[in-house]
Amino acid sequence: MKQGIFTITDNVPLTAAVYKMRLNGDTSAIAAPGQFVNIRLDGFYLRRPLSVCDWEKDSLTLIYKVVGGGTERMSRMTAGEQLDVLTGLGNGYDLSLSGNRPLLLGGGVGVPPLYALAKALIKQGKQVHAVLGFNTAQEVFGVGEFRALGAQVTVTTADGSSGVKGFVTDALPANYTYVYTCGPEPMLKAVYKRTVTGGQYSFEERMGCGFGACMGCSCKTITGFKRICKDGPVLQKEEILWDE
Amino acid sequence: MGRMNVSLCGLPLDNPVIPASGTFGYGYEFAELYDINCLGTFSFKGTTREPRFGNPTPRIAECTAGMINAVGLQNPGVDRVIAEELPRLKQCFHKKVMANVSGFSVADYAYTCEKLDKEEQVGWLEVNVSCPNVHGGGMSFGTDPRAAAEVTKAVKAVTKKPVIVKLSPNVTDIAAIAKACEDAGADGISLINTLLGMRIDLKTKKPVIANGMGGFSGPAVFPVALRMVYQVHKAVRIPVVGMGGVSSARDVIEMMLAGATAVEIGAANLVNPFICRDIIAQLPETMDQYHIQTLEEIIGGA
Numbered sequence: 001m002k003q004g005i006f007t008i009t010d011n012v013p014l015t016a017a018v019y020k021m022r023l024n025g026d027t028s029a030i031a032a033p034g035q036f037v038n039i040r041l042d043g044f045y046l047r048r049p050l051s052v053c054d055w056e057k058d059s060l061t062l063i064y065k066v067v068g069g070g071t072e073r074m075s076r077m078t079a080g081e082q083l084d085v086l087t088g089l090g091n092g093y094d095l096s097l098s099g100n101r102p103l104l105l106g107g108g109v110g111v112p113p114l115y116a117l118a119k120a121l122i123k124q125g126k127q128v129h130a131v132l133g134f135n136t137a138q139e140v141f142g143v144g145e146f147r148a149l150g151a152q153v154t155v156t157t158a159d160g161s162s163g164v165k166g167f168v169t170d171a172l173p174a175n176y177t178y179v180y181t182c183g184p185e186p187m188l189k190a191v192y193k194r195t196v197t198g199g200q201y202s203f204e205e206r207m208g209c210g211f212g213a214c215m216g217c218s219c220k221t222i223t224g225f226k227r228i229c230k231d232g233p234v235l236q237k238e239e240i241l242w243d244e
Numbered sequence: 245m246g247r248m249n250v251s252l253c254g255l256p257l258d259n260p261v262i263p264a265s266g267t268f269g270y271g272y273e274f275a276e277l278y279d280i281n282c283l284g285t286f287s288f289k290g291t292t293r294e295p296r297f298g299n300p301t302p303r304i305a306e307c308t309a310g311m312i313n314a315v316g317l318q319n320p321g322v323d324r325v326i327a328e329e330l331p332r333l334k335q336c337f338h339k340k341v342m343a344n345v346s347g348f349s350v351a352d353y354a355y356t357c358e359k360l361d362k363e364e365q366v367g368w369l370e371v372n373v374s375c376p377n378v379h380g381g382g383m384s385f386g387t388d389p390r391a392a393a394e395v396t397k398a399v400k401a402v403t404k405k406p407v408i409v410k411l412s413p414n415v416t417d418i419a420a421i422a423k424a425c426e427d428a429g430a431d432g433i434s435l436i437n438t439l440l441g442m443r444i445d446l447k448t449k450k451p452v453i454a455n456g457m458g459g460f461s462g463p464a465v466f467p468v469a470l471r472m473v474y475q476v477h478k479a480v481r482i483p484v485v486g487m488g489g490v491s492s493a494r495d496v497i498e499m500m501l502a503g504a505t506a507v508e509i510g511a512a513n514l515v516n517p518f519i520c521r522d523i524i525a526q527l528p529e530t531m532d533q534y535h536i537q538t539l540e541e542i543i544g545g546a
Contacts, residue, residue: 207516
């Protein structure tokens with residue numbers, strides 16, 4: 001983990017509620033796709049945890065949805081403004097288990113962290129198939145970017161206005177070696193039931209600190225109590241215990 | 245003696261800054277960021293007789309100038325704290341640490357304290373009779389002078405280490421409870437634990453916290469905490485450890501003027517993990533600004 005001051009270079013809407021923010025700053029603490037950053041905003045006491053969509057040396061891309069006052073404030077920020085950011089948080093995805101045909105399943109704002117993962121897997125020569133799920137055609141984003149990486153992409157929408165009608169689990173391919181997924185918990189549960197290989201599941205929880213100190217985001221797993229922020233957000237399929 | 249040295253229940257502190265229990269884990273997360281040996285000491289995660297998962301999530305809610313938590317004393321239990329956490333803590337922290345203890349019965353408190361009494365690295369026992377997030381224990385001991393005194397007596401009987409009783413602000417007469425603890429043999433009082441609070445999510449129209457309510461802390465509670473530290477300091481002769489919303493070197497000085505011998509910092513660690521280090525670095529300059537020679541001399545000066 002590192003604390004740094006980042007400068008916004010770009011902050012543009014991708015859909016009515018989803019924004020893409022690019023920032024410049026020290027990204028050296030970011031070690032794996034699926035990690036997150038924790039952003040301090042003027043006027044808000046707690047930081048805002050956001051998954052990393054992509055990063056390069058000295059630049060960071062975040063894709064976030066406006067869901068409350070904090071993200072609403074972020075959406076109004078412009079190039080040149082600065083943010084206090086904790087980077088390199090969480091475990092991130094482990095690429096070594098992917099096999100040759102990894103399947104990436106993303107729902108809504110669960111899609112962005114899969115982008116850097118797809119990029120890294122394709123760089124290793126893997127054949128990546130991404131199934132990206134949204135509510136409606138108006139909410140779809142990122143498809144062109146995944147295709148530009150060389151991933152095979154299937155889009156699903158709950159109302160059928162774009163791609164396959166239904167959820168990501170309604171468009172599972174026949175052959176895949178492993179699953180990487182991020183999205184709302186009902187989607188993760190469906191993926192858990194409907195996919196046949198091992199996988200890594202990225203979870204969301206309300207956090208206090210984001211770096212393992214406060215125990216605000218704990219969950220129970222087969223292998224004991226884990227902190228979503230520090231021991232997660234990515235859990236192995238075998239260790240997940242769903243809430244009753 | 246340096247300008248920032250104070251003595252807490254007979255044990256020296258290089259400075260009065262102490263990260264509060266539940267906001268600092270067992271120190272390791274922070275030791276990755278800076279050398280935590282700059283701290284006066286720190287109070288480790290509240291420890292109970294048995295391991296506890298704590299409350300369901302969400303456990304955290306944001307507030308204006310603060311936060312609510314309902315963690316519910318998640319901890320691995322005293323045996324694993326002694327076997328696993330303390331040896332690991334020793335690698336990164338070389339001073340005496342403050343052991344924070346909670347329980348669900350008088351016997352629980354005594355059992356846990358007796359075990360921790362044998363640990364050389366433990367300097368003080370901070371006995372939490374004020375956790376608002378557990379049923380049938382915690383705060384129920386801290387809202388009744390007789391129950392608080394009973395816990396204090398039971399703990400004093402099993403340890404030679406200084407016993408600091410951590411009090412709840414959710415009472416009508418904080419001074420009476422502090423006095424009862426002093427009369428029962430407490431070596432110090434720390435306060436305030438969190439104020440019982442809640443938030444409701446307008447989208448779901450239900451409480452944000454799964455448990456309904458939780459403990460409110462952060463800068464918003466500072467004036468309440470300061471007032472209670474002031475009242476307790478006037479009521480007892482034993483040292484008082486002040487906490488509640490402290491976020492700056494000025495806040496530390498203000499707490500000490502109100503009567504605190506040492507000052508704990510809680511929620512602020514979660515927002516700025518470097519806050520305690522930064523406050524310690526800032527203190528000499530702030531002392532100069534207000535013509536304060538040593539911190540020891542300002543305790544209770546207000």
